[in-house]
Every structure is written in structure tokens, then in C-alpha cells.
Amino acid sequence: ETGVTQSPTHLIKTRGQQVTLRCSSQSGHNTVSWYQQALGQGPQFIFQYYREEENGRGNFPPRFSGLQFPNYSSELNVNALELDDSALYLCASSRGQNSYNEQFFGPGTRLTVL
Amino acid sequence: AQTVTQSQPEMSVQEAETVTLSCTYDTSESNYYLFWYKQPPSRQMILVIRQEAYKQQNATENRFSVNFQKAAKSFSLKISDSQLGDTAMYFCAFATETSGSRLTFGEGTQLTVNP
Numbered sequence: 001e002t003g004v005t006q007s008p009t010h011l012i013k014t015r016g017q018q019v020t021l022r023c024s025s026q027s028g029h030n031t032v033s034w035y036q037q038a039l040g041q042g043p044q045f046i047f048q049y050y051r052e053e054e055n056g057r058g059n060f061p062p063r064f065s066g067l068q069f070p071n072y073s074s075e076l077n078v079n080a081l082e083l084d085d086s087a088l089y090l091c092a093s094s095r096g097q098n099s100y101n102e103q104f105f106g107p108g109t110r111l112t113v114l
Numbered sequence: 115a116q117t118v119t120q121s122q123p124e125m126s127v128q129e130a131e132t133v134t135l136s137c138t139y140d141t142s143e144s145n146y147y148l149f150w151y152k153q154p155p156s157r158q159m160i161l162v163i164r165q166e167a168y169k170q171q172n173a174t175e176n177r178f179s180v181n182f183q184k185a186a187k188s189f190s191l192k193i194s195d196s197q198l199g200d201t202a203m204y205f206c207a208f209a210t211e212t213s214g215s216r217l218t219f220g221e222g223t224q225l226t227v228n229p
Contacts, residue, residue, distance in 0.1 A: 031215060042118075042205050042219035043159075056216050088157060092217075099147050099209040100166070103217065105159035 002027055004093050004106035012112045013081050021076040021109045023091030029104070031055070031097050032074040034066060035090040037108070043090055049074055050097045078111075086113045116141045116213070118206050118220035126226040127196045134181075135191045135223045137206030145211040148182065150191045153222075154202040162204070165189065196227045 005024045013019050025032050031050045035043035045058035049068035063079040072093070078085055088110050092103040118139045127133040139148070150162040165173045165182050172180050177197075181190045189208075193200055206220040 033216060035217075035219075040222075042207075042221045043217070045216050045218070048214070048216055056214060058216075090159060092159075094215050097214040099145075099211055099214055101215045102161060102164070103215055104161075105151075108157045110157075 004091060004104050006089075006091050006106040006109050008109060009107070010110045010112075012114065014114050015081055015083060017081050017113075018077065018079045019081060019111060021078075021089050021091075021111070023074045023076070023093075023106055025072045025074065025091075025093035026104050029093035029095055030072050031094045031101065032068055032072065033092045033094075033103060034074070034076050035092065036060070037088040037090055038084075039087070046076070048097065055097055081113045083113050086111060116208070116210065116218050118208060118218055120206055120220035120223050122223045123221070124224045124226070126228055127193075129196055129198060129227055129229050131196055132192060132194045133196055133225065135193075135204055135206075135225065137189045137191070137220060139187050139189060139206070139208055139218075139220075141187075141208065141210055143210040143212060147209050148180075148189045149207045149209070149217070150178070150180070150189075151205045151207060151219075152200075152202045153205065159205070163191065193225075198227050198229060201225060201227045 033048040034046040037043040047057040094101040148165040
């Protein structure tokens with residue numbers, strides 16, 4: 001069983017640019033959640049996708065957007081990058097959207113905005 | 115608001131000893147799940163242990179156990195026989211029935227196990 005994978009591992013962008021991060025969910029999982037983890041802090045929920053529909057969103061501006069594909073992989077897009085967007089972006093997949101569904105995390109993408 | 119507080123930013127323990135990490139949380143919901151996650155330097159977040167709020171019995175997974183005090187909204191993690199590989203950032207988190215599988219995390223406790 002393949003775990004959750006994310007690409008790229010590291011990324012450096014400049015302020016104002018756009019970025020796309022990718023996540024492949026674990027086999028059999030239909031739900032993907034994205035988290036932002038600033039240095040030295042706990043992860044903050046960005047949004048969740050369940051069966052290709054956005055299913056909950058945290059306190060992030062609209063320039064953070066996402067997609068989920070029919071194979072349940074997902075993308076996180078961030079437009080008009082700001083310095084504060086520098087963080088580790090974690091993707092997690094689960095079998096469903098319920099609170100008892102265990103989430104499995106990928107290794108993350110480290111984004112640096114200069 | 116739903117919040118998680120971990121009051122110990124850093125802790126250290128000697129190999130083979132026992133250490134307890136603290137966590138308090140706040141939610142108005144009655145049905146929820148509590149988790150402890152471990153994040154080693156490799157960054158991969160790994161589930162250590164989980165507790166269903168409706169269960170009174172404290173969860174145990176090998177060397178890891180929790181002390182769940184629902185009335186006090188406290189959820190501490192005890193690590194027995196600490197090993198060097200336990201060195202990591204530990205996050206307390208919870209998910210409620212209305213929030214689904216969305217997790218609310220604390221700020222984390224950096225645990226260092228010394229030889």
C-alpha cells in the first residue's frame with residue numbers, strides 16, 4: 001500500500017508569484033486535507049476535499065485554492081505569494097470525512113517565499 | 115472557538131525513563147476524538163495514539179498511554195521506557211463530530227531523549 005506522497009519536496013518562490021503543490025492520497029482514501037505549518041508552530045487547517053468537492057475551509061484567504069481529481073489526488077494553489085506564506089505544507093488523506101477517520105500525512109512541501 | 119494548548123514548548127528525558135506531555139483543549143461539543151501525533155526531523159507526521167471522548171478507558175499503545183480527563187478537558191501523553199527514536203515534536207490534536215476529519219492542533223512540544 002503506497003502512502004501519501006507530495007511534490008515537490010522544496011520550493012523557492014518570490015513574492016507575488018503563484019505556486020502549485022501536489023498530493024497523491026493513499027490507496028482507498030477519498031478525502032484530502034491541506035495544512036500549513038509555519039516554523040515552530042502547529043499545523044493550521046487550510047481546506048479539505050471529499051470526492052472532488054471542497055468540504056470545509058479554515059481561516060485562509062481566497063488566494064489559497066485547491067482541486068481534487070477523480071483519482072482523489074489533490075492540488076493546492078496559492079496566488080500572489082506573500083512572505084508569510086513561507087511554511088511547510090502538509091497533505092493528509094483519509095478513508096472518509098468523519099472525525100473517526102484516521103488521517104495519514106505526507107512528508108510535506110517546504111515553501112520559501114523571498 | 116476550538117483550541118488546543120500545549121504548555122511545554124520543550125522537554126527532555128533520559129533514555130529508559132518516563133515522561134509526560136501535557137495538553138488541554140476547549141470545545142463545546144460532546145463527541146470528539148483526541149490524538150497525539152509525532153513529527154520527527156523527517157517532517158512526516160505520524161499518529162501515536164488516539165482516544166474517543168465517549169470512552170472512559172484511557173488508550174494505550176505499547177509504551178505510549180494517555181491520561182484523559184474529560185471534565186478537565188485534559189489529555190496528557192505518557193511515554194514509558196523512552197528511546198532515542200522518540201526524539202521528535204509531539205502535537206496534540208482533536209477532531210469533532212461537526213468538523214469531521216479536520217484536525218485542530220496545538221503548538222507542539224519538542225521532546226529530546228538523551229542517552
